[in-house]
Amino acid sequence: MYTVGRGADKEERRRPLRAPQLLVPNGDGIACIRLLGRLTRLRAVEGPYAVDPSVPLLGKWLTWFADRAEFPGSGLLQAMTRLLAAHWATGQSAAEDSPLASLLAWIDPPGGRTGAQAAREAEDPLPFPPAGTATDVVFDQTLHDLMFRYDEAGDDRGREALGRQIDRELRGQMLPTWELVRRGVDLLRALPEGGHVPERWAYDRRLFAEYATYLEEDGRPQARRDHAVGAARRLARTEVGDGSVRHGAGVRRSPCAAICRYVSLRARRSSARRAPDRRPRSSRWSRRTTATPW
Secondary structure (H helix, E strand, O other): OEEEEOHHHHHOHHHHOOOOOEEOOOOOHHHHHHHHHHHOOOOOOOOOOOOOOHHHHHHHHHHHHHHHHOOOOOEEEHHHHHHHHHOOOOOOOOOOOOOOOHHHHHHOOOOOOOHHHHHHHHOOOOOOOOOOOOHHHHHHHHHHHHHHHHHHHOHHHHHHHHHHHHHHHHHHHHHHHHHHHHHHHEEEEEEEOOHHHHHHHHHHHHHHHHHHHHHHHHHOEEEEOHHHHHHHHHHHHHHHHHHHHHOOOOOOOHHHHHHHHHHHHHHHHHHHOOOOOOOOOOOOOOOOOOOOEE
């Protein structure tokens, strides 16, 4: 249980015991989730190009998870390469550590091989296909030919056979990455737990429950770009999260929170003073100026 609001508006809410945690192979996977959420959350459910209501709902959730990945200490969406690089150092550059296969080869090489030897073998795209979002050009051409043959098949029996072949090709490309991610999870679970992990995960579960409640009560999708007040709030939440990571689980007061309140107050005053048929004057050329509290 946790409490939100103050005074007469105070309300007690239940924090869920579990919440989903998304793991992607690398940082490009987070960018792909953000792009997929942006492409789907604003799709219309009515009209000539209507989609199933689950499509924009999926886009809202993917966008929310991608946004949470920007906040320090959040564990809702994580890239495996970033998690491993935070605990192990290799003899490679940061760009060479971006492929999950070579990074794991340095950290946990097979028996009888050094990290450099194992990383060199992990560059072969046949046993270790690219983890995404870029793919192997040979596989791309193979998949293109199979899909073309599937569309041109004249009977259901031929389509079923080609469909099974497409499934085998996709499985061969994705299964090695899946096994690498599971291998990385096993390595991370062998490490001692951080001192404030339970508190941070409890906060993530709270945010997950609040967004689920928001979707049930309101459900409006995220805007394409943050407005001034929203951007200030995001900056304040990011700095508060960074402070909680550096100085423990306790949340310290952020100067960005004051900026957020100031921007919100100025926006409300500006909209109240602005006449509907009159263009607001710029404060740069106005005789009366207001001192900004910086």
